[in-house]
Amino acid sequence: MLSYEDAKVKLDSAGQSHVLRFWPELSAEERDVFLGELSQLEPAELLRHCRSAAEAARRTPGDGDRLCARMEPVEPEFIGGVKRSDASSLQDWEEEGFSQIAQNKVAVLLLAGGQGTRLGVPYPKGMYDVGLPSGKTLYRLQAERIRKVQNLASEKCGSKCTVPWYIMTSEFTLEPTEKFFKENSYFDLDPSNVVMFEQRMIPAVDFDGKIILEKKNKIAMAPDGNGGLYRALVDNKVLEDMERRGVQYLHVYCVDNILVKLADPLFIGFCVKKGADCGAKVVEKAYPSEPVGVVCRVDGVYHVMEYSELDPEITKQRHPGGELVYNAGNICNHFFTRDFLLEVALNYQDQLKQHVAIKKVPFVDEEGNCVKPTKPNGIKMEKFVFDVFQFSKKFVAFEVLREDEFSPLKNADGAPVDTPTTVRRSLLAQHYRWAVQAKAVFLDEHDNPITSEYRQAQDGEPPAVCEISPLVSYFGEGLEKLLGHRNLKSPFLLND
Numbered sequence: 001m002l003s004y005e006d007a008k009v010k011l012d013s014a015g016q017s018h019v020l021r022f023w024p025e026l027s028a029e030e031r032d033v034f035l036g037e038l039s040q041l042e043p044a045e046l047l048r049h050c051r052s053a054a055e056a057a058r059r060t061p062g063d064g065d066r067l068c069a070r071m072e073p074v075e076p077e078f079i080g081g082v083k084r085s086d087a088s089s090l091q092d093w094e095e096e097g098f099s100q101i102a103q104n105k106v107a108v109l110l111l112a113g114g115q116g117t118r119l120g121v122p123y124p125k126g127m128y129d130v131g132l133p134s135g136k137t138l139y140r141l142q143a144e145r146i147r148k149v150q151n152l153a154s155e156k157c158g159s160k161c162t163v164p165w166y167i168m169t170s171e172f173t174l175e176p177t178e179k180f181f182k183e184n185s186y187f188d189l190d191p192s193n194v195v196m197f198e199q200r201m202i203p204a205v206d207f208d209g210k211i212i213l214e215k216k217n218k219i220a221m222a223p224d225g226n227g228g229l230y231r232a233l234v235d236n237k238v239l240e241d242m243e244r245r246g247v248q249y250l251h252v253y254c255v256d257n258i259l260v261k262l263a264d265p266l267f268i269g270f271c272v273k274k275g276a277d278c279g280a281k282v283v284e285k286a287y288p289s290e291p292v293g294v295v296c297r298v299d300g301v302y303h304v305m306e307y308s309e310l311d312p313e314i315t316k317q318r319h320p321g322g323e324l325v326y327n328a329g330n331i332c333n334h335f336f337t338r339d340f341l342l343e344v345a346l347n348y349q350d351q352l353k354q355h356v357a358i359k360k361v362p363f364v365d366e367e368g369n370c371v372k373p374t375k376p377n378g379i380k381m382e383k384f385v386f387d388v389f390q391f392s393k394k395f396v397a398f399e400v401l402r403e404d405e406f407s408p409l410k411n412a413d414g415a416p417v418d419t420p421t422t423v424r425r426s427l428l429a430q431h432y433r434w435a436v437q438a439k440a441v442f443l444d445e446h447d448n449p450i451t452s453e454y455r456q457a458q459d460g461e462p463p464a465v466c467e468i469s470p471l472v473s474y475f476g477e478g479l480e481k482l483l484g485h486r487n488l489k490s491p492f493l494l495n496d
């Protein structure tokens with residue numbers, strides 16, 4: 001254990017002596033906890049971090065503007081996609097994806113270290129129950145899709161296979177996530193194929209580069225952003241684990257999209273066939289200020305400009321036909337080869353840009369009272385997962401349909417978009433469409449078939465409540481024999 005003297009030297013050398021100012025008031029137990037936390041900080045790194053946070057905070061607005069000035073949209077012909085490609089190419093890519101899955105070469109990696117501040121729940125977002133008839137949480141839906149895609153690949157290719165599930169958590173989410181998985185018997189996945197690891201935390205600092213104390217014996221820490229992935233892969237020897245299992249391709253995604261297609265064979269197959277080392281799924285942006293990053297080029301290199309750093313005027317630009325110029329919305333679904341990740345881990349992870357988020361960070365004042373600030377007082381530095389695209393030798397983008405693949409849970413109910421209500425609706429609307437496509441007939445409360453006109457309603461609640469277990473259908477397939485020409489009453493739940 002670090003001694004008080006060592007901690008003092010460490011903090012003094014990083015210009016952070018104030019961190020110990022409440023030391024005389026702490027109990028023996030509180031001191032131990034504090035020293036335990038401080039022992040994890042490395043002085044040189046700490047100094048660099050605090051300095052660069054303060055510098056970056058001074059520089060941010062101009063920096064974003066400079067990048068925006070060098071942005072260009074990606075050429076439409078560069079983007080592959082569900083609407084853009086012919087049926088036989090789509091089939092070809094999907095078969096390729098299934099074949100790679102069947103050979104145990106594909107894994108999924110979930111980014112689940114975030115605190116879900118906007119959603120406002122004190123537990124990991126993946127544990128959220130959005131109010132589906134089945135009561136399934138986001139984690140359960142994802143686990144069941146993994147089980148189903150494994151089964152589909154095994155059936156199609158005649159060999160039993162596994163899609164390992166890597167889950168990057170943080171200090172906030174690791175314990176509850178582990179507990180939740182155990183309580184739910186790993187959703188019937190083999191626990192040895194679910195690998196949880198933790199990303200690093202870094203201190204939040206004030207505008208002068210001084211570490212913020214959250215309590216008298218606790219530094220305000222925050223996860224290092226989803227780009228902390230690359231460091232965490234090294235810290236936790238995850239790439240070695242992938243090598244042992246023979247995994248070559250990785251589908252990385254963030255936890256909050258209820259429609260996520262885990263290990264999507266079409267996307268994987270597309271990327272593999274194109275010889276890509278790195279890829280991103282995109283959707284057409286819904287409106288100029290939609291909070292999604294934009295896939296574009298900066299100085300000719302593929303890049304995602306994050307919504308928080310985009311000039312609002314640029315987001316409003318339109319082509320003469322009315323379409324947004326920067327239309328390729330990032331849905332945080334990425335493809336990487338293991339070789340590419342290895343190269344990033346070895347050569348580039350230190351070069352990843354630090355993005356600055358100015359936040360309200362709770363702190364202790366001079367008298368030792370805990371204060372919840374009313375205006376931003378601190379800087380959290382974050383790395384972004386997509387900032388490695390610039391190192392790619394062959395980057396591809398693949399456009400998918402929003403109504404089929406993107407509905408994220410970001411905000412609490414009451415907000416206009418991306419709430420438990422909107423994501424529940426998106427899933428139920430998709431399942432309703434699948435059932436209707438499979439020629440099911442929904443009956444209204446008077447036992448009359450719901451008319452086709454009614455069926456086509458896109459906004460709001462679907463005309464009937466229909467939920468289909470991912471264990472029955474991964475993406476709408478195989479439903480005709482189960483639902484074709486059946487009369488169904490709402491709410492209808494199709495379980496395995």
Ligand SMILES: CC(=O)N[C@H]1[C@@H](OP(=O)(O)O)O[C@H](CO)[C@@H](O)[C@@H]1O
Nearest residue numbers: 226291292293330331332384385408
């Ligand atoms: C750093 C990062 O990955 N940001 C992503 C991520 O942002 P959030 O701030 O987590 O909502 O998810 C968005 C899609 O839901 C995507 O558009 C954006 O680019």
